[in-house]
Amino acid sequence: MASAIVSWVWRERFWFPDNVTWADLESGVDYPQAGHLLYALPLALVLFILRLLFERLVAKPCANILHIQTGERRRAQPNPLLEKVFKSKTSPDHSHLEQLATELKWEVRRVQRWFRLRRDQNRPTTETKFCESMWRFTFYGGIFVYTVYYMWDSPWMWNTRHCWTNYPFQPMIQGQYIHYFAEFAFYWSLMFSQFIDIKRKDFLIMFIHHFATLLLITFSYGNNMLRAGALVMCVHDASDIFLEAAKLANYAKYQRLCDILFVLFTLVFFITRLIIFPFWVIHSVLIESWEIVGPYQAWWLLNSLLLVLQVLHIYWFYLITRIAVKSIFKGRVSKDDRSDIESSSEDEEINSNCNKKSV
Template sequence: MTSFISAWIWSERFWFPENVTWADLERPPPGVDYPQLEHLLCAFPLAVVIYLLRRLFERLVAKPCAHILQIEAGVPRQAQPNDALERVYRSKTSQDTRQLEGLSKQLDWDVRKIQRWFRVRRNQDRPSMQKRFCESMWRFTFYLGIFIYGLRHLWVSPWMWDLRKCWYNYPHQPLSSTQYVYYVSELAFYWSLMFSQFIDIRRKDFMIMLVHHLATILLITFSYANNMVRAGSLVICVHDASDIFLEAAKLANYAKYQRLCDGLFVAFSMSFFIARLVIYPFWIVYSVLFESWEIMGPYRAWWLLNGLLLLLQVLHIIWFYLIACIAIKAIFKGKVSKDDRSDIESSSDEEIYSNSSRNPNQTLKPKDSRHTGNLNGETHDH
C-alpha cells in the first residue's frame, strides 16, 4: 500500500513532460548536478538553526539597538486578579452577552467593568514594542542579506533577462551551488516562520499568513523537485524585494522616526505594487503560463505549480488592499496610521469610562490625536 501511494505521489506522468523520467535527473552527465528531492531534507535542521540564530540575534544585536533608540520593553497594565475571569480567559472562548451578564451577577460587577478586565488581560499577554522591534530587525536583516545574495546570482544569469531560457531543454538544466544554497536557505526560513508564527505576535491575518507560508513552502519544494529552479528563484527574489522596505518602515515607526517611517512606507507601497502586481504577474507568471506552454507544453504538475502561483497573486491583491487602506489614512491624517492587520486593542475607551465613573461631573476632553502610528503587520513575506 505504501509503495502504491509513493508511486502515485511521485508519478513521472504527473511531474514531468512526456518522455522525461526521474532517472534522467538521478543520472546527470559528469560534472553536472540536477536537483534531488532529498537535498531539501537539510532544510529542517537548518530551520532550527535559523530560529536559534534569530533568538541570538534578537538578544545580542536587536535588543541593544532598541536600548540605544530608547525603545523599552515597558510593563503592561496588570489585570486585577480574579480566578473566575481567569478561567474564562484561559478557555479561549469569546465572551457573548449572555456569558458576560452571568459573570456580572456572579461577581457583582457591571458588564462594562468585566469587558475592561478582559481587554486589559489580553493586552497583558501581548508582546512589548521592544519585542516587535527585535522581530522586525531580524526579518529586515535576513531579507536584505538573502535578497542581495540572490540578486547577485540572478544578475549574471541569462534567464533573468530572457525568461524563455527557463524552459529550453527543460528539465535537463544544471544546478549550481549558489542556486542550491539560495533555495535551501529560503525554504528553511519559511519553515521557521511557519512554526514561529504560532508563538509570535498574533495578527488578524493569521490564517492568510498561514496559507501564504504553506503555499510558499509547497511552491519551493515542488519547483525544486522537478527542476523549475530558474523560475522559482525569480519568484523568491521578487517577493523579498518589497519585504525589506516593510520591515525598515516598521523599525522607523517603533523608533518614533515618523518622517522616515512615512518615506519608507511610500517606498514599500511602490515596491510592493511594482514587484508583486506588475513584475510578478506580467513577467514571471506570464512566462510560466504561456511561454512554458509554447516551448514544452503543459503537464499535470504544470497545472499545480501555476495554481500555487495564482494563489499567491490573490494574496498579493488582498495585501495591497490593506496597504491602500493605510495609504488613504496617511493622506488624510498626514502620516502612516495603524496597520489594519495589527491586533492590538486600545484601552482609551476604558480610560474614558474609568474617568467618568470616578467623576461623573468631569468634562471629558478629547485626547491629542497626534500620536505615533503603529505599523505592526508582517509580510510577511511575504
C-alpha cells in the same frame, strides 16, 4: 502502504513532461534531487535558534540604543472564574459581563476593566515587535542581495525564455542551491514560529501563504524549475525589505522616516507584485513554458499556486492602499488593517508582514 504512497506522490508523469524520468536526472550531472529538501528541516531549526540569538544579542541592544521601551503593562488580578472565561472568550458581550458581575458581586465596569487588562497582557511589547521586524529585515535584505549577486550574469534573469531552454536538463549552480535552501528553511521556521509570534487578524491567510510558499519551493525544486523559482522569490523579497524597514522606523518613533519608507514600500510592492510578478514571471511560467516545453500535470499545479499568490497580492495591496489613504488625511501612517489581535489603540503601529513571497 508507505511505499505505495511514496510511489504515488513521486510518480514521474506528474512531475515531468513526457519522456523524462527520475533516472534522467541522476546521470551524474548536478541536477536537483527532491530528497535533498529534507536537509532543510534541521536547517529551519538552526535558523529558528539563530533568530532567538539574533533578537537577544543584536536586536534588543539596538532597541535599547533607540530607547524603545519594553512597555511593562498592568496585570489583571488573579481570578480563576474570569480566567476560565477568558480562555474561551476574550471579549464577552454585555449580558455575559453582567452575569459575571453578579456571580462575583462586582460592578460591571470592574469586570470590563479586568478583561481589558487581561487582553493587554497578551499584547506584544514594542520591543518584541521591533526584534521580530529586525530579524525579518536582516534576512530579506541579505537574501535579496545574495540573489541579485548570483543571478546578475545569468541570461535567464534578463530573458525569461532562457528559464525553459533545454528544460528540465538544466544543471544546478551553487548559488541556486544556497538560495533555495535558505528560503525553504526560513519559511519552515516561519511555520514553526507563527504559533508563538505576534498573533494577527490574518493568521489564517498568512498560514495559507506560508503553506503555498513551501509547496511551490518543493515542486519547483523537485522538477528543476529553479530559474523561474529564483525569480519569483527575488521579486517577493524586494518589497518585504521596505516593509520591515518602515516598521522599524515606526517602532523607533521616527515618523517622517516611517512615512517615506512606507511610500517606497507601496511603490515597490505595486511594481514587483502587481506588474513584474504577473506580467513577467507568471507570463513566463504560464505562456512561455507552454510554448517551449508544453503543459504536464505538475505544470498545472504550479501555475495554480502562483495564481493563488497573485490573488493574495491584490488583497494585500487593497489593505496597503487603505493605510496609504489614511496617512494622506491624517499626515502619517496610522492604524494597520493587519494589526495585532486585541489591539486597543486607534493609532496602532505598522505590524503587517505583508510579505511574502514564495516561489
